[in-house]
Amino acid sequence: xxxxxxxxxxxxxxxxxxxxxxxxxxxxxxxxxxxxxxxxxxxxxxxxxxxxxxxxxxxxxxxxxxxxxxxxxxxxxxxxxxxxxxxxxxxxxxxxxxxxxxxxxxxxxxxxxxxxxxxxxxxxxxxxxxxxxxxxxxxxxxxxxxxxxxxxxxxxxxxxxxxxxxxxxxxxxxxxxxxxxxxxxxxxxxxxxxxxxxxxxxxxxxxxxxxxxxxxxxxxxxxxxxxxxxxxxxxxxxxxxxxxxxxxxxxxxxxxxxxxxxxxxxxxxxxxxxxxxxxxxxxxxxxxxxxxxxxxxxxxxxxxxxxxxxxxxxxxxxxxxxxxxxxxxxxxxxxxxxxxxxxxxxxxxxxxxxxxxxxxxxxxxxxxxxxxxxxxxxxxxxxxxxxxxxxxxxxxxxxxxxxxxxxxxxxxxxxxxxxxxxxxxxxxxxxxxxxxxxxxxxxxxxxxxxxxxxxxxxxxxxxxxxxxxxxxxxxxxxxxxxxxxxxxxxxxxxxxxxxxxxxxxxxxxxxxxxxxxxxxxxxxxxxxxxxxxxxxxxxxxxxxxxxxxxxxxxxxxxxxxxxxxxxxxxxxxxxxxxxxxxxxxxxxxxxxxxxxxxxxxxxxxxxxxxxxxxxxxxxxxxxxxxxxxxxxxx
Amino acid sequence: xxxxxxxxxxxxxxxxxxxxxxxxxxxxxxxxxxxxxxxxxxxxxxxxxxxxxxxxxxxxxxxxxxxxxxxxxxxxxxxxxxxxxxxxxxxxxxxxxxxxxxxxxxxxxxxxxxxxxxxxxxxxxxxxxxxxxxxxxxxxxxxxxxxxxxxxxxxxxxxxxxxxxxx
Amino acid sequence: xxxxxxxxxxxxxxxxxxxxxxxxxxxxxxxxxxxxxxxxxxxxxxxxxxxxxxxxxxxxxxxxxxxxxxxxxxxxxxxxxxxxxxxxxxxxxxxxxxxxxxxxxxxxxxx
Numbered sequence: 001x002x003x004x005x006x007x008x009x010x011x012x013x014x015x016x017x018x019x020x021x022x023x024x025x026x027x028x029x030x031x032x033x034x035x036x037x038x039x040x041x042x043x044x045x046x047x048x049x050x051x052x053x054x055x056x057x058x059x060x061x062x063x064x065x066x067x068x069x070x071x072x073x074x075x076x077x078x079x080x081x082x083x084x085x086x087x088x089x090x091x092x093x094x095x096x097x098x099x100x101x102x103x104x105x106x107x108x109x110x111x112x113x114x115x116x117x118x119x120x121x122x123x124x125x126x127x128x129x130x131x132x133x134x135x136x137x138x139x140x141x142x143x144x145x146x147x148x149x150x151x152x153x154x155x156x157x158x159x160x161x162x163x164x165x166x167x168x169x170x171x172x173x174x175x176x177x178x179x180x181x182x183x184x185x186x187x188x189x190x191x192x193x194x195x196x197x198x199x200x201x202x203x204x205x206x207x208x209x210x211x212x213x214x215x216x217x218x219x220x221x222x223x224x225x226x227x228x229x230x231x232x233x234x235x236x237x238x239x240x241x242x243x244x245x246x247x248x249x250x251x252x253x254x255x256x257x258x259x260x261x262x263x264x265x266x267x268x269x270x271x272x273x274x275x276x277x278x279x280x281x282x283x284x285x286x287x288x289x290x291x292x293x294x295x296x297x298x299x300x301x302x303x304x305x306x307x308x309x310x311x312x313x314x315x316x317x318x319x320x321x322x323x324x325x326x327x328x329x330x331x332x333x334x335x336x337x338x339x340x341x342x343x344x345x346x347x348x349x350x351x352x353x354x355x356x357x358x359x360x361x362x363x364x365x366x367x368x369x370x371x372x373x374x375x376x377x378x379x380x381x382x383x384x385x386x387x388x389x390x391x392x393x394x395x396x397x398x399x400x401x402x403x404x405x406x407x408x409x410x411x412x413x414x415x416x417x418x419x420x421x422x423x424x425x426x427x428x429x430x431x432x433x434x435x436x437x438x439x440x441x442x443x444x445x446x447x448x449x450x451x452x453x454x455x456x457x458x459x460x461x462x463x464x465x466x467x468x469x470x471x472x473x474x475x476x477x478x479x480x481x482x483x484x485x486x487x488x489x490x491x492x493x494x495x496x497x498x499x500x501x502x503x504x505x506x507x508x509x510x511x512x513x514x515x516x517x518x519x520x521x522x523x524x525x526x527x528x529x530x531x532x533x534x535x536x537x538x539x540x541x542x543x544x545x546x547x548x549x550x551x552x553x554x555x556x557x558x559x560x561x562x563x564x565x566x567x568x569x570x571x572x573x574x575x576x577x578x579x580x581x582x583x584x585x586x587x588x589x590x591x592x593x594x595x596x597x598x599x600x601x602x603x604x605x606x607x608x609x610x611x612x613x614x615x616x617x618x619x620x621x622x623x624x625x626x627x628x629x630x631x632x633x634x
Numbered sequence: 635x636x637x638x639x640x641x642x643x644x645x646x647x648x649x650x651x652x653x654x655x656x657x658x659x660x661x662x663x664x665x666x667x668x669x670x671x672x673x674x675x676x677x678x679x680x681x682x683x684x685x686x687x688x689x690x691x692x693x694x695x696x697x698x699x700x701x702x703x704x705x706x707x708x709x710x711x712x713x714x715x716x717x718x719x720x721x722x723x724x725x726x727x728x729x730x731x732x733x734x735x736x737x738x739x740x741x742x743x744x745x746x747x748x749x750x751x752x753x754x755x756x757x758x759x760x761x762x763x764x765x766x767x768x769x770x771x772x773x774x775x776x777x778x779x780x781x782x783x784x785x786x787x788x789x790x791x792x793x794x795x796x797x798x799x800x801x
Numbered sequence: 802x803x804x805x806x807x808x809x810x811x812x813x814x815x816x817x818x819x820x821x822x823x824x825x826x827x828x829x830x831x832x833x834x835x836x837x838x839x840x841x842x843x844x845x846x847x848x849x850x851x852x853x854x855x856x857x858x859x860x861x862x863x864x865x866x867x868x869x870x871x872x873x874x875x876x877x878x879x880x881x882x883x884x885x886x887x888x889x890x891x892x893x894x895x896x897x898x899x900x901x902x903x904x905x906x907x908x909x910x911x912x
């Protein structure tokens with residue numbers, strides 16, 4: 001097993017190097033094969049690792065000392081255990097499907113940009129693998145920064161468009177804020193424990209060494225990092241803008257994998273979080289607030305990708321709710337199912353956009369059902385899955401989180417169900433507006449409507465199947481299953497204490513949430529399949545359509561004052577202050593040298609006069625017994 | 635005060651006065667004539683120091699040849715009071731002040747110097763300034779520099795001719 | 802005769818020469834002032850030669866000490882004569898070109 005571990009990140013790294021260096025000489029099919037093949041190879045190795053882990057073989061492999069100073073040793077080590085092997089499967093599996101999809105989706109790009117795209121994507125997978133495989137926080141941080149970089153590069157992939165570059169910068173800067181929190185948390189851990197290895201930090205001894213203030217501070221700082229990466233309030237606004245990138249990128253990075261890094265980190269640190277009630281409550285409240293808040297925004301968005309983006313933010317909020325109420329398994333479970341159905345939905349959206357020639361406004365779609373049969377079916381399955389209709393995967397994971405929330409605090413549950421109803425509503429609004437009714441685009445677009453090539457539909461089908469059956473790894477006991485995922489993850493995640501609620505209650509909760517979701521779905525289909533709302537919204541709807549004006553608020557409160565400050569420094573301090581000093585020195589030298597230059601008249605008489613004066617001075621100095629010499633020695 | 639001392643003071647005063655008059659004369663011809671007076675008084679000093687050869691040479695070469703050459707050039711150029719260029723007053727003042735400072739400092743320096751206190755200069759006695767002794771030294775120990783000086787003269791002559799030639 | 806008298810006399814003549822160089826613009830007068838300075842030095846050399854001779858004479862009646870000083874003066878005169886011939890040739894040249902003996906015209910050093 002130990003020999004295999006390094007292969008997992010090695011293949012994407014090789015793919016990155018080959019595609020990145022050879023992007024101008026390799027053909028498109030070569031690039032696509034290398035890019036996808038690297039991830040496939042990685043997936044195969046991950047699968048082998050997974051089965052070994054399933055048999056109980058957990059390993060930490062040390063390669064070399066990454067940092068070695070006095071008392072602090074940070075090894076470059078990989079840890080393959082239940083949690084990371086599960087994430088490996090998700091990343092490489094979904095990653096491979098999305099790579100495959102990309103070979104068709106990005107086919108119109110020029111070869112070198114095509115190569116660049118796959119190089120970035122492979123680098124992303126490499127970084128993400130580093131993130132989940134690292135055996136300590138520093139390696140995780142390397143991966144953490146790596147995925148942030150790749151996210152930036154891929155959001156700004158079409159760098160000729162200024163808006164896209166702006167979105168990329170926004171994502172990067174917002175992530176930096178979170179990264180700072182993460183970095184401070186690492187420093188705090190190093191200062192208190194002198195180690196960052198998971199194996200050393202997550203022990204009862206270490207927990208006892210930390211005061212409750214330490215733990216709360218560390219966990220909250222870690223959560224700040226997670227806020228940035230996983231787009232939680234208040235750092236969520238970058239994720240919807242990140243949809244500027246190619247759609248497969250949105251599927252892979254901004255839905256299935258990177259944004260779940262925060263969940264992974266907190267799940268990994270579950271021992272610390274369990275020791276701090278404050279941090280847990282904060283996580284739960286932020287998660288719930290994000291889930292509800294972004295769900296309301298998603299209700300009124302008209303861009304197909306924006307709806308999915310806010311849906312992603314909302315689902316991430318659910319995961320944090322799960323983490324906050326101690327349902328770590330539920331959160332990880334939801335990460336998995338969400339990766340399936342959200343990747344599916346994004347890829348389906350990509351297929352629609354592909355067919356519509358890069359039209360993303362759902363008001364100009366409609367009736368795509370008969371033109372894109374495979375996309376339609378798979379998209380529908382994805383919508384059902386995310387809405388939480390049994391026996392689709394979303395139901396099981398969401399229900400687990402909601403049940404834990406109920407056990408923690410019934411109000412959390414109530415709000416969670418409200419969010420779930422909104423989820424069902426906006427997903428089926430999206431579905432109905434896009435696929436049902438009549439086509440509202442131009443004649444030309446309708447003429448060119450076509451089902452996507454098989455390289456795009458095969459991933460859709462695979463993901464659709466996974467979305468449907470993916471939930472069965474975690475069938476709760478109350479429904480007669482035994483929670484396989486829970487058992488699998490139990491060595492690395494602390495058991496949820498509050499998860500003991502009566503079976504009757506749980507049946508009731510499930511029934512209520514399913515019923516509400518079903519009502520929302522029926523309502524949405526009825527409302528939007530015949531006459532979608534094409535008009536610009538008014539009142540509250542307009543506020544929602546404009547995302548509660550949060551971006552404008554941030555601009556007014558943070559961005560503009562900073563810009564003004566920078567402008568002040570640039571125009572006033574720099575121009576008149578710094579430049580004034582610099583130019584003043586220059587002008588002084590220039591002026592004084594112009595004056596001194598007059599001495600060099602070229603007339604011998606003047607020179608002789610100075611010579612005589614100098615002789616007088618020198619003799620004076622000499623007579624006074626070398627007082628200048630004394631001046632410098634005493 | 636012996637006769638030699640009286641002669642020394644007279645010659646000194648004449649030399650200094652003539653030297654100052656060299657500077658003060660507006661007419662270059664007068665300057666040349668005053669300078670000749672300076673040279674004659676210096677030759678007088680040489681005689682007083684019993685350096686007869688140098689006194690004669692000084693008179694022949696400086697007062698005779700060189701100053702005649704100067705006079706010749708001045709007259710050739712027809713320089714007179716009207717054509718004399720004048721420096722502005724401040725520059726003149728600066729020159730006088732710095733020259734005066736130099737003199738003052740050097741004199742004060744000499745007054746302090748222990749090397750020259752209580753040293754006397756022989757006036758009549760001592761025969762090293764006589765032509766016979768100088769000639770012996772010049773044509774025995776210093777014959778090579780003497781011959782080289784003849785080459786110097788030759789080159790100076792050629793140089794003067796080349797420079798003075800019209801194009 | 803104390804040597805200081807001669808030194809002060811020579812210094813006075815020398816400084817008068819310097820003041821002349823500094824205050825006059827006529828190239829020929831400047832040149833003459835240089836000759837004046839040379840002569841001041843000559844006078845001092847002869848005086849020192851006799852002073853040196855005086856100190857040695859007390860011990861050795863037949864000494865020739867100090868004769869080098871007078872020979873040096875002789876050579877200075879030789880060089881001065883050569884210098885004057887060349888210098889005056891240059892001044893004549895200058896006059897021929899600028900029709901003036903004003904040294905302020907000779908300011909090519911500036912460039």
